[in-house]
Amino acid sequence: SQQGEEDPQALSIQEGENATMNCSYKTSINNLQWYRQNSGRGLVHLILIRSNEREKHSGRLRVTLDTSKKSSSLLITASRAADTASYFCATDVQGAQKLVFGQGTRLTINP
């Protein structure tokens, strides 16, 4: 599999519930970023976590990073209909000036 793979590919939950998305990667990284993309729109940066950090919070978002398992998770608490979007993790590649994106998780929040 490739760098930056999210699971699940699709997630549908009720408004108010928490949503958890996971990302796995293969190579060593410096940082991992999560982005949101509404259908047909641009990529909105959510949060960046450095490889020496284990957990980071931003509002209703909580990101964890486990470099030993080469995995990250994004938790959205108290989900809202407006959170409906695709969520991507993006990893850098050490020695390269680029981000490698996963396939994304399509999150649907049902009212």
Next chain:
Amino acid sequence: EPEVTQTPSHQVTQMGQEVILRCVPISNHLYFYWYRQILGQKVEFLVSFYNNEISEKSEIFDDQFSVERPDGSNFTLKIRSTKLEDSAMYFCASSAKYYGTNLYSGNTIYFGEGSWLTVV
């Protein structure tokens, strides 16, 4: 909040035609990028640009593609002779500092809204 702006938002072009996609990166940023996303697929890196030259490019970025910073604010992507498989959303992005080899450099890359290119 400062943002990356892209024009046009949509463009339809005939196969073989030249296309120029334009971007205005965030004003104090020094590193510029183009990515693309074919419908339903992953976002893919095309090229990074710093100090008026390409610093890295992917296999996708062949001789049909070129980038330019013609003035102090714009950053363009040119596709010389478009093919059907060039149909995609093209994202411009920028960052303030070098994003790469330095551990913990942690520079956020900001993306624009994208230019949707359809080649017919």
